[in-house]
Amino acid sequence: MTQSPSGAQSVLRAIRLLKMFTDAHPEWRLKDLARAVNMNKATIYRLLNALEHEGLLTRDKRTGAYRLGPEIIALGGRALRSNDLRSAGYGELEWLACAAGEAATLEILVENQVLILEEIPASHLLAPWQTIGTRHPAHATSTGKLLLAFLPAHERAARLRPPLQQLTKKTITDLEALEHQMALIRTQGYATAIEELEDGYVAVSAPIRNHDGEVVAAVSIGGPITRLNTERLPECINLVQQAGQRISERLGFREH
Amino acid sequence: MTQSPSGAQSVLRAIRLLKMFTDAHPEWRLKDLARAVNMNKATIYRLLNALEHEGLLTRDKRTGAYRLGPEIIALGGRALRSNDLRSAGYGELEWLACAAGEAATLEILVENQVLILEEIPASHLLAPWQTIGTRHPAHATSTGKLLLAFLPAHERAARLRPPLQQLTKKTITDLEALEHQMALIRTQGYATAIEELEDGYVAVSAPIRNHDGEVVAAVSIGGPITRLNTERLPECINLVQQAGQRISERLGFREH
DNA sequence: TATAATAGATTCAGAATATGAGACAATATT
DNA sequence: AATATTGTCTCATATTCTGAATCTATTATA
Numbered sequence: 001m002t003q004s005p006s007g008a009q010s011v012l013r014a015i016r017l018l019k020m021f022t023d024a025h026p027e028w029r030l031k032d033l034a035r036a037v038n039m040n041k042a043t044i045y046r047l048l049n050a051l052e053h054e055g056l057l058t059r060d061k062r063t064g065a066y067r068l069g070p071e072i073i074a075l076g077g078r079a080l081r082s083n084d085l086r087s088a089g090y091g092e093l094e095w096l097a098c099a100a101g102e103a104a105t106l107e108i109l110v111e112n113q114v115l116i117l118e119e120i121p122a123s124h125l126l127a128p129w130q131t132i133g134t135r136h137p138a139h140a141t142s143t144g145k146l147l148l149a150f151l152p153a154h155e156r157a158a159r160l161r162p163p164l165q166q167l168t169k170k171t172i173t174d175l176e177a178l179e180h181q182m183a184l185i186r187t188q189g190y191a192t193a194i195e196e197l198e199d200g201y202v203a204v205s206a207p208i209r210n211h212d213g214e215v216v217a218a219v220s221i222g223g224p225i226t227r228l229n230t231e232r233l234p235e236c237i238n239l240v241q242q243a244g245q246r247i248s249e250r251l252g253f254r255e256h
Numbered sequence: 257m258t259q260s261p262s263g264a265q266s267v268l269r270a271i272r273l274l275k276m277f278t279d280a281h282p283e284w285r286l287k288d289l290a291r292a293v294n295m296n297k298a299t300i301y302r303l304l305n306a307l308e309h310e311g312l313l314t315r316d317k318r319t320g321a322y323r324l325g326p327e328i329i330a331l332g333g334r335a336l337r338s339n340d341l342r343s344a345g346y347g348e349l350e351w352l353a354c355a356a357g358e359a360a361t362l363e364i365l366v367e368n369q370v371l372i373l374e375e376i377p378a379s380h381l382l383a384p385w386q387t388i389g390t391r392h393p394a395h396a397t398s399t400g401k402l403l404l405a406f407l408p409a410h411e412r413a414a415r416l417r418p419p420l421q422q423l424t425k426k427t428i429t430d431l432e433a434l435e436h437q438m439a440l441i442r443t444q445g446y447a448t449a450i451e452e453l454e455d456g457y458v459a460v461s462a463p464i465r466n467h468d469g470e471v472v473a474a475v476s477i478g479g480p481i482t483r484l485n486t487e488r489l490p491e492c493i494n495l496v497q498q499a500g501q502r503i504s505e506r507l508g509f510r511e512h
Numbered sequence: 513t514a515t516a517a518t519a520g521a522t523t524c525a526g527a528a529t530a531t532g533a534g535a536c537a538a539t540a541t542t
Numbered sequence: 543a544a545t546a547t548t549g550t551c552t553c554a555t556a557t558t559c560t561g562a563a564t565c566t567a568t569t570a571t572a
Binding site: 005007008010011012014015018019021022023026027046047049050051053054055056067068069070071072073074075076077078079080081082083087088091211212249250251252253254 | 261263264266267268270271274275277278279282283302303305306307309310312314316317323324325326327328329330331332333334335336337338339364366367371373387388389390391
């Protein structure tokens with residue numbers, strides 16, 4: 001990635017040790033760490049000591065094994081509270097809008113609608129905020145179908161009470177057809193909506209996951225079918241997925 | 257508290273910086289940090305750089321201000337997941353919140369504060385995680401007083417250094433009065449805090465013991481004094497004690 | 513618009529600090 | 543009881559961190 005900052009060797013080493021505590025390996029003993037990372041036993045000992053002293057690690061009284069400590073929990077809570085979706089997403093959204101050359105949005109599900117939290121217009125000439133706060137019926141949007149797709153079945157059912165509004169000729173209003181498409185969305189990891197919300201309007205979206213891996217929001221690109229045609233769609237899907245992935249990472253999501 | 261470990265100055269300094277990011281002050285700029293902590297600007301700069309490079313801090317693109325980063329969220333999640341107390345308590349906590357119709361929490365003592373490890377809100381509409389990781393002064397909470405009560409006297413004294421913060425009119429700040437109440441808590445096996453943390457807020461808690469009988473955490477119910485009135489309190493005490501008992505059993509505690 | 517002020521980034525010589533080999537202590541294991 | 547293993551501690555060394563000072567970018571002020 002970026003070149004490691006100099007003048008902070010021991011800090012970087014300490015952080016490296018912290019990051020060894022994963023879900024797969026939540027507990028470490030000194031000797032195992034010494035084997036796993038390439039550091040001197042005494043060095044690790046001192047670093048672990050410091051981390052423990054500050055509460056970032058705790059030690060099992062009997063076994064002497066280290067685990068992540070209460071201070072990490074406290075810091076994590078604070079990080080969560082101070083890192084909202086919008087600020088995490090903004091930068092990536094800008095990148096996405098620029099890379100795709102289309103409007104990019106960040107949306108969440110509210111009842112049976114999607115709510116636009118943030119938007120970067122295709123042309124930066126247009127004022128933003130124009131659509132922020134706007135809502136659309138979930139079943140007729142790419143983001144809505146995607147967010148519904150990752151909901152537990154019973155919750156999804158509660159939000160998809162027929163009759164579903166037919167907004168265009170292509171709006172999917174049949175529950176079975178929707179369920180079928182959502183299964184596809186789950187496996188593919190993206191959703192599209194081609195003239196389902198509005199004639200001539202196409203959108204693609206990808207999930208945003210939080211630290212628990214839960215899908216909490218969606219990021220999308222949308223534009224006229226003349227530009228977002230079959231040919232360009234795969235590229236857009238790729239871009240939107242990248243953005244979703246990166247925003248998720250900013251929210252603390254780590255794969256597996 | 258304990259003497260600072262030597263041979264890790266820069267790590268301790270980096271952690272000190274991390275801990276500056278609180279709920280009250282979630283965002284810091286270099287110059288403000290330099291003013292707040294007593295370190296050289298260049299040193300802080302290097303440490304912040306390292307922390308940012310490793311994802312423990314992020315930087316707002318526009319303002320350049322630092323915030324806690326995604327890696328902290330990820331670590332916090334792992335810390336929480338690797339806490340067996342939390343997994344042991346979750347089910348019982350759900351039961352308790354449901355049975356009492358009030359918010360239920362699982363808390364541990366960290367220095368002179370209580371840390372919320374898990375919370376089930378009274379209304380299931382609210383997202384959890386909201387308060388997880390939050391801390392409160394131990395002497396002003398039911399859980400804190402309870403956990404302190406079961407500590408050896410000298411440890412308790414070390415964590416109750418006057419002056420104790422007067423959060424409401426009813427907060428007990430007198431050491432003798434506190435000691436007296438704690439003796440009562442030990443014999444009764446539960447604690448209450450009636451408008452001691454916040455006006456109108458009442459909580460009751462019971463101990464959680466591990467396999468060798470040590471009190472390692474507390475479970476509590478809390479709510480508005482209008483609902484948790486004198487009349488309902490005994491019932492709540494009973495419920496919270498039941499939950500504490502059952503969680504303890506899950507941790508291997510057996511009475512005899 | 514020019515100028516000043518401020519915050520942030522970078523440099524570097526010197527010295528404090530982290531390092532790691534090894535010795536020792538405390539536990540486990542045989 | 544003897545041995546092996548893991549954890550803790552010490553200390554001389556030089557590597558790494560430090561912080562004063564400088565430079566650059568950005569923002570505020572005249």
